[in-house]
Amino acid sequence: MGVGAALWRSVAVYRFLALLYAGVLIAWNQDKYERPYASWIVLTGMVVWTLYAALAYGGGRRQRWPLLAADLAVAVAAVLATAWVETPFGIAQGRPTIPVAWVVAALLAWAVSGGRALGLIAAAAIGAADLVVHLLNRSTPGPVTFGNIVLLFLTGLVVGHVVRMAVDAEVRLARAVEMEASTRERERLARDIHDSVLQVLAMVQRRGAEAGGEAAELGRLAGEQEAALRSLITGAPVPRPRPRIDAAPPGVPNAPAGAAAGEADLRTRLTALASPRVSVATPATPVLLPERVADELTAAVEAALSNVRRHAGEHARAWVLLEDDGTDEVIVSVRDDGPGIPPGRLERAEADGRLGVAQSIRGRVRDLGGTVAIHSVPGEGTELELTVRRPRRV
Known part of the structure; x- marks a missing residue:
C-alpha cells in the first residue's frame, strides 16, 4: 500500500x-x-x-x-x-x-x-x-x-x-521483512529454550544414563527429544524416530500383498498401540497408505491416547477403530470412557500454550489435508474422528 x-x-x-x-x-x-x-x-x-x-x-x-x-x-x-x-x-x-x-x-x-x-x-x-x-x-x-x-x-x-x-x-x-522478523523470533526462542528446556533435557539424559534401569530409558527418550528440539529451533530437518514394528500382530502379515514402495499398512501401526486398556479394531484387509501418512496418523492417535491417560486417568479405557470402506477416505476414531471435555477447555488450553490437541492432533491431520471432529459430553467420554483422504496411486 x-x-x-x-x-x-x-x-x-x-x-x-x-x-x-x-x-x-x-x-x-x-x-x-x-x-x-x-x-x-x-x-x-x-x-x-x-x-x-x-x-x-x-x-x-x-x-x-x-x-x-x-x-x-x-x-x-x-x-x-x-x-x-x-x-x-x-x-x-x-x-x-x-x-x-x-x-x-x-x-x-x-x-x-x-x-x-x-x-x-x-x-x-x-x-x-x-x-x-x-x-x-x-x-x-x-x-x-x-x-x-x-x-x-x-x-x-x-x-x-x-x-x-x-x-x-x-x-x-x-516478504523479506517478514522472514527477518521470523528469524529474529526463532533466535529469541532458541535462546530461551537453550537456557531452560534443552538444559533440563540434557540433565535428564545424563542422570538417567548414570542411574540405569528404567531411568536410563527415560534418559534416552529425553535425549531424543533434545535432539529433535535443537533441530526445530535451528531449522534443520527434525529427526523423528518412529518405533519400528518388527513383528506384526497375529493374523496381520509384515508385508501386505500389493504394498508399493514407500507404503505402510496402517493396521500394523495402530494394532501395536493395543494394551490391556486400549482396544484396537481394524479391517481384515490391509489399509495401505504412504508411510508418512501412516506415521502421522499413528502419531496423532498416540497423542490422543496420551491425553486419555493424562486427563482421564491410568484406569480409563480407550477404543481405537480404523474404518476403510474402499473409498477415498480413511477414518480413525479414538473413544474413551473418561469424564469428557468441559466446554471451552480446548480453547483455553490453546490460549495458554498447551497445544496437544491443536498441534499434535489437529495440526498433523490438517497437514495431511484431513479433518478432525471432536465429540465430547461431560461425564460421557470423548470421541475423536480423524479423517484423511487416501492419495491416489500414480
Whole structure:
C-alpha cells in the first residue's frame, strides 16, 4: 500500500500541474482560437474533473473500472473539443490540443492501475482522439501529431512497467521483512529454550544414563527429544524416530500383498498401540497408505491416547477403530470412557500454550489435508474422528 499510495498521489499532483499549464496556454492563445469562449468551457470541465478525480482516486485503493473508464472518456472528450475550439489552420499546423498534457493523467491512472497493458490501451484511445480531430478538420496529421502519439505509447509502456516493478519490489521487501522478523523470533526462542528446556533435557539424559534401569530409558527418550528440539529451533530437518514394528500382530502379515514402495499398512501401526486398556479394531484387509501418512496418523492417535491417560486417568479405557470402506477416505476414531471435555477447555488450553490437541492432533491431520471432529459430553467420554483422504496411486 505504501508504493500504491505514493503513485496515486503523484498522479494527482501531475494532474493539477498539467491543469495549470493548460490554463496558461488557453489564456495565451485566446486570440488564435475560432471560439475563445469554448476554450473556457473546456477548461472549466477540466477543473471540475481534476477536483473530483483527486477525491475519487484517493491513495492506494484499488480503482474500479467505472472510474477509470470515466477518466479516460473525459480525457478523450477534452482532446476532441479541440475541433470545436481551434481554427482549421491551427489544427492543420499541428498546434497543441486544448488540454495539452493534462490528458496524460488519465493514461497514468490506467498504467498505475493495470501496468503496461492498460497503459497502452489508454495511449491508443487518446492517440486515436488526436487523429480524429484532424479527420474532422479534413487535414493530414503532421510529424508533431505522430510524435505526440509515440510519446503517449512510450509513457504508457514505461510507466506501466515501472509500476509493476515497484509493486513486485514492495511485495518482495515485505516478504523479506517478514522472514527477518521470523528469524529474529526463532533466535529469541532458541535462546530461551537453550537456557531452560534443552538444559533440563540434557540433565535428564545424563542422570538417567548414570542411574540405569528404567531411568536410563527415560534418559534416552529425553535425549531424543533434545535432539529433535535443537533441530526445530535451528531449522534443520527434525529427526523423528518412529518405533519400528518388527513383528506384526497375529493374523496381520509384515508385508501386505500389493504394498508399493514407500507404503505402510496402517493396521500394523495402530494394532501395536493395543494394551490391556486400549482396544484396537481394524479391517481384515490391509489399509495401505504412504508411510508418512501412516506415521502421522499413528502419531496423532498416540497423542490422543496420551491425553486419555493424562486427563482421564491410568484406569480409563480407550477404543481405537480404523474404518476403510474402499473409498477415498480413511477414518480413525479414538473413544474413551473418561469424564469428557468441559466446554471451552480446548480453547483455553490453546490460549495458554498447551497445544496437544491443536498441534499434535489437529495440526498433523490438517497437514495431511484431513479433518478432525471432536465429540465430547461431560461425564460421557470423548470421541475423536480423524479423517484423511487416501492419495491416489500414480
